[in-house]
Amino acid sequence: MSSYDAMWEKLNLDLDAHSGLLQVLGKFYGDIYLSQSGRLQGMEYLDFVLSEVHGLRIKELQDAKEAGRKIVGAFCVFAPEEITLAAGAVQVGLCAGAEAGKDAAEKVLPRNTCALIKSFVGFKLARLCPYLESCDMVIGETTCDGKKKAYEIFEEYAPVYVMEIPQMKRACDRDLWMTEMLRYKDKMEELSGKAITAESLRDAIKLVNDRRRALQRLNSLRAASPVPISGRDVLLINQVSFYDDPVRFTASINKLCDEIEDRVKAGEGVAPKDAPRLLLSGCPMAVPNWKLPYVIESSGAVIVGEESCIGARNTRDLVDEGGKTMDEFMNALADRYMRIDCACFTPNTERLGNIASMAKDLKADGVIHYGLSFCQPYAIEAYKVERAMKDAGVPMLSIETDYSMEDVEQLKTRVEAFVEMLR
Amino acid sequence: MQHENGGIAGIDIGSRSIELVVMGDEGPVHQVKAPTTFDPLAQCRKLMREVRVGRIVATGYGRKLFAETAAGEMDVKAITEIQAYALGARYLYPEARTVLDIGGQDTKVIALAEGGKVGKFEMNDRCAAGTGKFLEFMATALQVPLEAFGNFAMEADRRIQINSMCTVFAESEATSLMARGERPENIAMGLHLAIVQRTLAMLRRVGLETPLVFAGGVAHNACVRTILQEQFDEPLLIPENPDMVGALGAALHGMLLASRE
Secondary structure, three states: OOOOHHHHHHOOOOHHHHHHHHHHHHHHHHHHHHOOOOOOOOHHHHHHHHHOOOOHHHHHHHHHHHOOOOEEEEOOOOOOHHHHHHOOOEEEEOOOOOOOOHHHHHHHOOOOOOHHHHHHHHHHHOOOOHHHHHOOEEEEEOOOHHHHHHHHHHOOOOOEEEEOOOOOOOHHHHHHHHHHHHHHHHHHHHHHOOOOOHHHHHHHHHHHHHHHHHHHHHHHHOOOOOOOOOHHHHHHHHHHOOOOOHHHHHHHHHHHHHHHHHHHHOOOOOOOOOOOEEEEEEOOOOOOOOHHHHHHHOOOOEEEEEEOOOOHHHHOOOOOOOOOOHHHHHHHHHHHHOOOOOOOOOOOHHHHHHHHHHHHHOOOOEEEEEEEOOOHHHHHHHHHHHHHHHHHOOOEEEEEEOOOOOOHHHHHHHHHHHHHHHO | OOEOOEEEEEEEEOOOEEEEEEEEOOEEEEEEEEEOOOOHHHHHHHHHHOOOEEEEEEEOOOHHHHHHHHOOOOEEEEOOHHHHHHHHHHHHOOOOOEEEEEOOOOEEEEEEOHHHOEEEEEEOOOOOOOOHHHHHHHHHHOOOOHHHHHHHHHOOOOOOOOOOOOHHHHHHHHHHHHHOOOOHHHHHHHHHHHHHHHHHHHHHHOOOOOOEEEEOHHHHOHHHHHHHHOOOOOOOEOOOOHHHHHHHHHHHHHHHHHHHO
């Protein structure tokens, strides 16, 4: 019996199913992560965080709640964490990367819904996610039609607050987003009972920027050859960035980066110098969706970047810290969030340029475009990405898959053939 | 060229059949084939018993399993079917620009770049629609032996359209056509046309350039050959042993490795 059982029971989790999930997760993690050789010592922190993903961190959230802080859950990099933090609340990214609650989800959602949406609805219906059960509010957003409509069902089970995300980037769209952020600010003040001040917002902006800066530093170190850290490990770091305490996380990643810098200086890496370097681009890979990175890195290639929401899309742009007034900070936030190059925008040409420059900066030999089955925005945009990569002279392989393991053999053949092609 | 402990070979362990090619100085000297069955490794051993091989390259779905098992006995490497088919087709037809391989559960289209390297490829996802498996199911549904299915379809007196590519849906479509009194030969033709339509879409996605090599087990099927040929002015390049191309390519890769040593 786990020492956290009483806490999980209090959170109304399905204890048997949850313990099954943790067992599968532990085995999966062992196979995919702990089996790697030449791993950095700093990854021990991540191993620890993941081993306590539903334990210690949840306990911390319960303690924060006891102390009067609110917990806000989110599913999208548009959820303005700075405003959440400025109201003294904690923001966590919610579980959406496993098939665990699929049967429950398919009772209320069409089968041909993307795996990520099915996953978050399934986690709720099957009572498997202690983060979700700890939330005082969950931010929904109107990125894609699937999520937008799913929140209408989800809100019958969880306290959802929906933000409208613009779909274009004209001045009037920025106005809409500013209105949405101001509305969210009011909502957070009401929920937390605390007024957001220019000072508290300034501190929150600095806090989240520091985390982004640490991840930027990590990503830039991957330009080295041989590559000093595996793509799997960096994906995990990005995944953990969504739910770990930001101050502790940033300090750990900076420490890890110190270690990586030493490794780069010593000319050491996790893969041979001639291993093909691949950039992953496309849909987010929520924890514990490690399937494709594992297939890629078992095929003799190494991943040098993630052009995705759980990756560079979330860390590339900082919020300007130069302001003094509430108005200036809110404008700085609006500017930064409107630079997100999600495929829900039309047109979304910035993304094509961003992928090309990431491929160049990280010296990628090829791009693997990853789309979740039934995710139309990314599936359709893959065509334009492929054309842009052709112009940039970077070969691309487009993969569409979900969280199930049934297509792993076919994926291996395609990925291996792509790697052979690049050698 | 010989490896110190014997010849250089390629083995293609596919979903339905296993092919073995042993190379001599002038080209293949030994080519054999066996069904995959539920015990592919036993089938491989049976094929290997007849030859003395010092270096082998495995390809196909069973490549990893074979490589792990044979590792102690000989020099063994694994490559994907994509690379193997590209190498094999290029060897047989140096002028080839595109390779089509329709196998037991995969369809692959490979665009060859300069020097015969793989330039781009397409492969079906997890679903085996439009592959040999589809023909196998449909032949069973129409109670025709698989080997005779192509010639059976050639007896059609008109071309009907089957809209579905999903094996289950196509079978219901075929059943409704039978219920309406359609001749089974015509239904068979419709099913073959459906495969060719799907294949053409994949060919176009890689930017089809001719000459086109048609290989894989389904290249034995007279009906698929005929209706695919109708789409092109110049003749399709169909090897004498179309299902041996993967094993041949694997063996060629073995020769290449040997020459580098």
